[in-house]
Amino acid sequence: MIPAAFDYRRAGSADDAFAQLQKLGGDARVLAGGQSLIPAMRFRLARPSVLVDINGVAELDYITMNGALTLGAIARDSAVERASWIGERGWSLIHDVSRVVADPVVRQMGTVVGSLCHNDPSGDWPAVALAARAEMVVRGKDGQRTVPIDQFLVDSFTTAVQEGEMALAVRFPAPDDRTAGSYQKVERKVGDYATAAAAVQVSLNADGTVRGAGIALSSAGPCAVRVTDAEALLKGQTPTADLIRAAGEAAAKQSDPQADLRGSVEYKKNLAGVLVSRGLRQALARLGVQS
Template identity: 60%
Template sequence: MAGFCPGERRTVFPAAFDYARMHSAEEAISALAQHGGDARILAGGQSLIPAMRYRLARPAVLLDIGGLNDLKYLREEGGFLRIGAMTADMTLERDKNVRSRYSLLTATSDVVADPVVRCVGTVVGSLCHNDPSGDWGAASLAARAVMVVRGEGGERLIPIDEWLVDSFQTALREGEMAVEVRFPVPEPRTEGAYQKIERKVGDYATAAAAVQLTVDDSGRVTRAGVALTAAGPRPVRVEAAERILVGQLLSENLILAASDEARAISEPFADNRGGVDYKKDMARVLVARGLRQTAQRLNITLGASA
């Protein structure tokens, strides 16, 4: 979800635009090539429509892919959980396989906006919008997701670290359309958590952190993903924290050291949700909470030190 809330309440209407309902992904790609940068894809619309209302986005042509059922899927294939561009957040929230095996995705989908938005908003759409306070960016970074885009020149696979370029900017090229996001199927003994604070249900994150860990039979971390949202111009992976965790047995001291790195890398903006120091502290606190929750899900008892 994304909304734009100016200081005062007022009715705002989008600039004039043409509308075309697409009947296939190929038709949408052809239309993108025809209209160039003047066209935008409309999927769930929970991010784009509010931006258009306040004229932060002014596409000349909207290409509606809402009826493309061939892009509405959620399946495991080739070592990935593949999520089509028209798959709504609510689909992940209700899927039994996702809930039993993908704890990070479950924790994230449960807190995206509110149930009404989750029924319409899509995971791929959120990643295309790339709001710096959005939820799916951090979760995708921690899980090492891959975006799939298609254009007249063929298909490209883009690691999520390369996809999230800047505030509301991605690696999508003119004439391309995002058709899928892929999350690696978790290895055995993999768990995750998503911790978020917000002013009210459905609001943007004041601060949020995504964590995913894989441990061996001894409890030693073999893979780590730690990422933040609302911590700068785009979601950010806390690589220093990941390096601290990998190869170590989880302990309270290790968690504190990793969470300190989250505070150090966080570059939030002061706004009516809080000041810079407060948000940096919350990044630290939420990473620590996420790591403790993940340890609990892995049945690891934390001591002061390993």
């Protein structure tokens, strides 16, 4: 449980961090909350030659709420959990997830952007970012660019962040007052990876039909899964019990989990469907629609 030897640099500013990454190249890793990276280093699964620590960079530690929600690179999970806006209906997906990410101790240090950059297929934030149609702000050689989340999450533990680049923020678009969400997670214990989890966000038209739905799964494949079939099923329809069941079935079908100590493939697929249906029912209930 002792990491291999590594160098450590403490960045003084975002510019400094970026400059160091450019200089140090591929063996350097950004250290944000460190809740995944440090355990991986202790098991010697990750052996970066140098860490660039951004924890002291005050300009990256922010949560701004300006219709849309932007979280800086070292905004902690716990800060999101405690934020005052979180009780608003439109942010119910974020509200839910902020209370079940890992465990309370990990949330104290862990960051949302760090979790998205880690892109663990069993992480909570990638599925939530897909359902909420978030976008990432990435700094590269040619300056800042904005990357839609579907393009950002490339594959297991792989994102659109290239060598020498760093993610600066995540941005969640502003929901309207006919939007609500839900995060449903089954885990063996607090702090465990999800056995299965479903992120759901629904927007309704004035006539009660679905204007748009974001549905995504965690622990259901090599990367967080957007359940496109369920999203398509719901669009333009009046939500009914049958429709919700069908959306769940689509999710079960599209989920592609691996058997492990958390459960068999068939159990996890079943669970994905159950959780999507439950999430939809809860999101709709938050909009005053019983289904």
